[in-house]
Amino acid sequence: MSESKSQKSSRSLTGIAGIVAVATLISKIFGLVRQQAIAAAFGVGPAVDAYNYAYVIPGFLLILLGGINGPFHSAIVSVLAKRHKSEAPPLVETITTFVGGVLLLVTVGLIIFADPLIDLVAPGLSQTTKGLEIRAIAIQQFQIMAPMALLAGLIGIGFGALNAADMYWLPSISPLFSSVALIGGIFILALQLGEKVIQPEYAMMGGLVLAWGTLI
Numbered sequence: 728m729s730e731s732k733s734q735k736s737s738r739s740l741t742g743i744a745g746i747v748a749v750a751t752l753i754s755k756i757f758g759l760v761r762q763q764a765i766a767a768a769f770g771v772g773p774a775v776d777a778y779n780y781a782y783v784i785p786g787f788l789l790i791l792l793g794g795i796n797g798p799f800h801s802a803i804v805s806v807l808a809k810r811h812k813s814e815a816p817p818l819v820e821t822i823t824t825f826v827g828g829v830l831l832l833v834t835v836g837l838i839i840f841a842d843p844l845i846d847l848v849a850p851g852l853s854q855t856t857k858g859l860e861i862r863a864i865a866i867q868q869f870q871i872m873a874p875m876a877l878l879a880g881l882i883g884i885g886f887g888a889l890n891a892a893d894m895y896w897l898p899s900i901s902p903l904f905s906s907v908a909l910i911g912g913i914f915i916l917a918l919q920l921g922e923k924v925i926q927p928e929y930a931m932m933g934g935l936v937l938a939w940g941t942l943i
Contacts, residue, residue: 750899757906765937768913768924774933777861780849781868781938784837785875792830793879795886795898799826803887812892819888826884830877837873841866864931868938875942909940 769775792799803822807815837844845852845865852858852865886898916936917924924933 746896747899750896754900754902757903761906761909764910764913768917769933770925773861773864773930777864777934778868778937781865783848785872788876789879793882797883799883800887803884804891807891823884826880830880834873834877838870841869845869864934868934871938872942908943912936912940
């Protein structure tokens with residue numbers, strides 16, 4: 728009997744590991760395609776340079792708060808593992824409301840203080856004409872991507888709740904959706920502008936597409 732349970736547990740762990748591995752691999756492949764799409768569409772220019780600066784803080788918050796094994800994910804898994812399933816929904820709702828409120832204030836702060844935060848991440852941009860152009864695009868991108876702070880917390884809580892309910896594939900494959908949205912935005916922009924997409928007058932438009940695609 729004990730041996731049978733051990734075999735079932737082993738098969739279960741193997742199945743979970745397989746699901747996570749395949750889902751993660753698919754997400755990574757689409758992530759690679761996304762980077763290739765960005766490089767093919769914009770090359771090295773103001774839109775991409777600005778995006779690299781603007782993404783630093785939102786990307787950090789996404790990894791910190793929304794990543795698997797992040798604070799919210801780990802806390803939710805740990806708490807729900809010790810409680811009955813009937814207690815999970817109200818508990819998750821309470822935590823989500825509180826965390827969402829706090830991170831909403833953080834998001835507003837990021838939007839308001841976008842200028843100095845970009846200067847903090849990319850000091851010296853104001854010293855050249857090209858730098859000023861990159862800075863202007865980066866500020867717009869940063870403000871668009873600021874809600875990632877709020878979304879990161881909600882993602883961390885949601886993924887923790889899913890893992891506690893033995894659902895593993897969605898958290899592992901979720902980065903795919905962001906990659907698809909960004910690739911789709913770049914594709915539509917490229918269809919509309921063609922080779923003009925890399926021209927300086929369209930740098931702001933390209934930068935906004937990158938930011939909105941990342942947020943979505």
